[in-house]
Amino acid sequence: MNLAIHPLIVLLFFPGGLFLLASGLVFQWADRKLVARFQNRVGPRFFQPLADVLKLLAKEEIIPQGAHRGLFIALPIIALAAALTAALYVPMFGVQPFFSFQGDLIVTIYLLSALTISLGLAGANSVDRFSLVGATRTLTQLFSYEAPFLLAMIGPALAAQTWQISKINAFVGETTWFIVAQPIGFLVALVGLMGKLELPPFDAPEAETEIVAGALTEYSGRGFALFRLSKDIELVIGLTLVAAFYLGGIANPLEFLLKTGGLLLVMALLQTAFARLRIDQTVGMWWRVGALLGLVQILAILAGIYIRQWWL
Amino acid sequence: MSIGSMIEDLIKSLFKKPVTRQYPFERQPAPERFRGKLHWDPEKCTGCQLCVKDCPANAIELIVIDKVNKRFVMRYHQDRCIYCSQCVVSCRFKCLELSDEEWEQAVTNKETLEVYYGKDEDIRFLLERAAAQPVESPCE
Amino acid sequence: MSFEPLGENRFIVPIGPQHPALKEPGHFEFVVDGEIVTGASVRLGYVHRGIEKGAEDRTWIQNLYLMERICGICSHIHATAFVQGVEKLAGVEAPPRARAIREVFAELERIHSHMLWLGVAAHEGGFDALFMYSWRDREVVMDMLEMLSGNRVHYSANLIGGVKYDLNPEMMDKIRDGLNYLEERLAHYLDVVNHDETFIGRTRGIGTMTREQAQLLGAVGPTARASNFAFDVRVDAPYAAYAEFPVEMVVAQEGDLHARFVVRILETMESIRVLRRIFDNLPESELVTRVPRRIPAGETISRVEAPRGELFYFIASSGGEKPERVKVRTPSLCNWGTVITLAVGHKLADMPMILAGIDPCFSCNDRLVMVKRNHQDPQVWTWADLRNYGIEYYR
Numbered sequence: 026m027n028l029a030i031h032p033l034i035v036l037l038f039f040p041g042g043l044f045l046l047a048s049g050l051v052f053q054w055a056d057r058k059l060v061a062r063f064q065n066r067v068g069p070r071f072f073q074p075l076a077d078v079l080k081l082l083a084k085e086e087i088i089p090q091g092a093h094r095g096l097f098i099a100l101p102i103i104a105l106a107a108a109l110t111a112a113l114y115v116p117m118f119g120v121q122p123f124f125s126f127q128g129d130l131i132v133t134i135y136l137l138s139a140l141t142i143s144l145g146l147a148g149a150n151s152v153d154r155f156s157l158v159g160a161t162r163t164l165t166q167l168f169s170y171e172a173p174f175l176l177a178m179i180g181p182a183l184a185a186q187t188w189q190i191s192k193i194n195a196f197v198g199e200t201t202w203f204i205v206a207q208p209i210g211f212l213v214a215l216v217g218l219m220g221k222l223e224l225p226p227f228d229a230p231e232a233e234t235e236i237v238a239g240a241l242t243e244y245s246g247r248g249f250a251l252f253r254l255s256k257d258i259e260l261v262i263g264l265t266l267v268a269a270f271y272l273g274g275i276a277n278p279l280e281f282l283l284k285t286g287g288l289l290l291v292m293a294l295l296q297t298a299f300a301r302l303r304i305d306q307t308v309g310m311w312w313r314v315g316a317l318l319g320l321v322q323i324l325a326i327l328a329g330i331y332i333r334q335w336w337l
Numbered sequence: 338m339s340i341g342s343m344i345e346d347l348i349k350s351l352f353k354k355p356v357t358r359q360y361p362f363e364r365q366p367a368p369e370r371f372r373g374k375l376h377w378d379p380e381k382c383t384g385c386q387l388c389v390k391d392c393p394a395n396a397i398e399l400i401v402i403d404k405v406n407k408r409f410v411m412r413y414h415q416d417r418c419i420y421c422s423q424c425v426v427s428c429r430f431k432c433l434e435l436s437d438e439e440w441e442q443a444v445t446n447k448e449t450l451e452v453y454y455g456k457d458e459d460i461r462f463l464l465e466r467a468a469a470q471p472v473e474s475p476c477e
Numbered sequence: 478m479s480f481e482p483l484g485e486n487r488f489i490v491p492i493g494p495q496h497p498a499l500k501e502p503g504h505f506e507f508v509v510d511g512e513i514v515t516g517a518s519v520r521l522g523y524v525h526r527g528i529e530k531g532a533e534d535r536t537w538i539q540n541l542y543l544m545e546r547i548c549g550i551c552s553h554i555h556a557t558a559f560v561q562g563v564e565k566l567a568g569v570e571a572p573p574r575a576r577a578i579r580e581v582f583a584e585l586e587r588i589h590s591h592m593l594w595l596g597v598a599a600h601e602g603g604f605d606a607l608f609m610y611s612w613r614d615r616e617v618v619m620d621m622l623e624m625l626s627g628n629r630v631h632y633s634a635n636l637i638g639g640v641k642y643d644l645n646p647e648m649m650d651k652i653r654d655g656l657n658y659l660e661e662r663l664a665h666y667l668d669v670v671n672h673d674e675t676f677i678g679r680t681r682g683i684g685t686m687t688r689e690q691a692q693l694l695g696a697v698g699p700t701a702r703a704s705n706f707a708f709d710v711r712v713d714a715p716y717a718a719y720a721e722f723p724v725e726m727v728v729a730q731e732g733d734l735h736a737r738f739v740v741r742i743l744e745t746m747e748s749i750r751v752l753r754r755i756f757d758n759l760p761e762s763e764l765v766t767r768v769p770r771r772i773p774a775g776e777t778i779s780r781v782e783a784p785r786g787e788l789f790y791f792i793a794s795s796g797g798e799k800p801e802r803v804k805v806r807t808p809s810l811c812n813w814g815t816v817i818t819l820a821v822g823h824k825l826a827d828m829p830m831i832l833a834g835i836d837p838c839f840s841c842n843d844r845l846v847m848v849k850r851n852h853q854d855p856q857v858w859t860w861a862d863l864r865n866y867g868i869e870y871y872r
Binding site: 063064065066154155158225226228229232234235236297298299300301302303304305306 | 488489490491512599600601602603604605606607609610613673675676678679824825826827828829
């Protein structure tokens with residue numbers, strides 16, 4: 026699907042800006058509701074995420090002593106901006122990405138990491154011990170899942186022979202689903218996404234029973250709301266990317282809804298099924314298992330491409 | 338050794354109704370032995386004051402107007418009551434009872450928690466007497 | 478707490494006075510080196526309510542309900558310890574049926590306490606599915622207790638000389654049905670605790686305590702039994718109806734967190750078995766014996782096995798309507814030493830689970846230490862100082 030809309034509208038309303046924010050809240054609600062139903066609970070009502078954000082925005086923002094004032098205010102904005110920008114290169118809601126160039130896959134992944142890095146910086150920009158421990162864990166986790174996740178994203182790119190998300194999306198739509206062709210890559214991508222979003226069982230950086238809220242302990246009001254919103258948007262983007270690459274591409278809004286919804290269901294199940302991993306267990310798992318699996322997958326793809334070229 | 342031993346429960350739950358009781362919308366009756374608001378039957382009472390003596394929270398006051406004609410008024414401080422039912426056990430004439438129907442007792446006005454039991458004329462007499470003596474310590 | 482200057486090479490993570498995970502008042506300080514804990518300290522007594530002093534000002538009957546309110550989760554066992562002490566002083570014994578019903582309440586309470594703990598400990602380890610499910614199933618035993626006594630938490634089933642509530646056959650049938658369901662679920666949770674890879678990664682080999690350490694640190698209850706320290710008041714010094722309906726002691730060898738999970742779940746299943754035996758042969762008798770309002774002068778101790786371990790009461794009477802002195806030693810207080818010792822050398826991420834591993838009850842840590850300022854060294858008191866202070870005080 027390709028729409029011709031004025032770029033300003035794209036940025037502010039659809040599919041960027043407001044619409045993206047709203048979809049982030051909807052996905053957060055769906056995630057919470059699914060987790061609740063898996064645990065035999067009722068779960069929140071549909072307006073709860075919006076109510077949370079509005080409440081936080083209306084609250085006083087306290088800037089703690091010992092924190093750099095400028096950074097403290099700027100970091101949530103950078104995080105949200107990074108998440109919103111990343112959405113422009115991804116086929117959100119089944120609409121063709123509005124800005125697209127050779128290599129935008131790398132830019133998108135970079136922008137998503139920028140969010141995590143600003144989260145880590147926000148924790149380090151504080152004298153609070155919980156924030157410091159949380160920041161250390163956030164950055165440690167970043168270094169552990171990032172490489173396998175990147176490898177899992179590169180797999181489809183190699184197969185499609187392009188670094189452009191829209192072209193990969195189109196290529197995937199014409200061949201067999203990559204979940205069949207590259208099952209290991211799919212698994213690593215999905216679990217890597219959970220690590221990226223700090224969802225259980227990879228929620229050691231914000232484990233509430235150990236370090237309260239991790240890096241965001243000192244945040245209140247607006248800053249906290251913006252960080253949460255950017256996480257929600259990251260969730261939508263991540264799901265879209267994985268669905269586009271591995272589940273046969275996203276060509277229209279219906280496919281988008283079905284495929285991301287299905288992925289979210291699996292992710293909610295994985296969130297509830299395990300005990301939280303300690304940070305050393307997380308790192309060990311990613312480097313010992315995740316990175317190796319990712320490499321094996323890449324090697325398999327390269328071999329496949331080579332054999333096909335040789336064959337033809 | 339297995340990974341995700343609870344997945345079976347989780348998937349089953351997805352197709353089940355949540356167990357959460359939607360309390361204010363669906364009310365379930367309290368059990369038969371529930372200990373709710375205290376009720377007093379003035380006809381059987383002899384004014385022995387055992388319930389007053391045994392109450393661990395000092396929630397009961399028995400005001401004797403005329404012991405011979407059995408004119409008593411019970412002042413029950415519902416906000417102090419811990420619903421232990423010791424008074425029900427202590428009473429030898431079975432004139433006290435904890436209700437199993439009145440259990441939604443949250444109020445916004447504290448004064449409604451001071452309950453008077455007894456004959457109407459006795460309560461009126463008592464309240465008039467109290468009004469005539471305005472100098473009464475607030476702690477009483 | 479002041480911020481440590483950079484020159485000093487210590488990084489202290491304070492947890493509390495409001496614990497983020499247990500939502501209870503207790504203050505912990507962990508000295509960490511990276512993620513490894515190198516030192517730990519605990520400060521308690523934020524909820525001092527003066528219950529022991531308050532007991533001296535209430536009659537024996539009123540005290541029954543005050544003791545019940547020391548702890549919400551083990552309310553029945555506190556009252557049982559108190560009434561048994563009072564009955565011993567008065568020289569009476571509760572009728573057999575009353576004693577059996579006391580055991581019924583105590584074992585139901587143990588089931589509810591252990592299932593609550595299972596959920597809390599799983600939550601500390603970030604295993605929220607187990608937390609939600611064990612608490613969902615705990616509602617079954619809460620409903621039983623509500624049916625028996627009318628209340629979910631403060632059952633107030635005890636009276637001095639007996640119990641208030643009788644059991645009838647319909648109730649016993651309902652409870653049997655509930656117990657069957659619970660036994661099935663508990664077997665499943667035992668399977669999860671024993672076999673789930675992620676959960677075992679958080680429990681096996683964490684907080685290992687040897688039998689010698691357990692003995693040295695004065696650990697009690699399931700915490701000690703998980704370290705192969707076989708000590709259970711129900712078996713060693715039977716009270717209530719435990720002589721007629723004995724329980725089997727559950728002991729594990731490993732001494733780590735995993736062993737504590739296994740011991741508590743198996744203990745719950747043992748409680749279910751003993752409840753079935755009681756229901757099959759419940760003795761017939763009246764429910765209360767008469768006990769005088771004035772308790773003869775004397776001193777006694779009373780020991781019972783609370784869900785968390787040995788609960789100890791010392792009661793002194795001077796022959797009046799009120800006790801002279803009531804001293805309570807709760808099981809949680811005995812177990813704190815193990816937490817502080819075991820914490821060292823583990824990762825910060827393990828702290829909540831080690832802490833929860835002893836099933837701490839913060840309201841039971843209701844203690845106050847008063848340090849007199851005008852003494853020459855306010856922190857350290859020698860034995861001679863204390864002795865002089867005592868002599869001066871009572872002069």
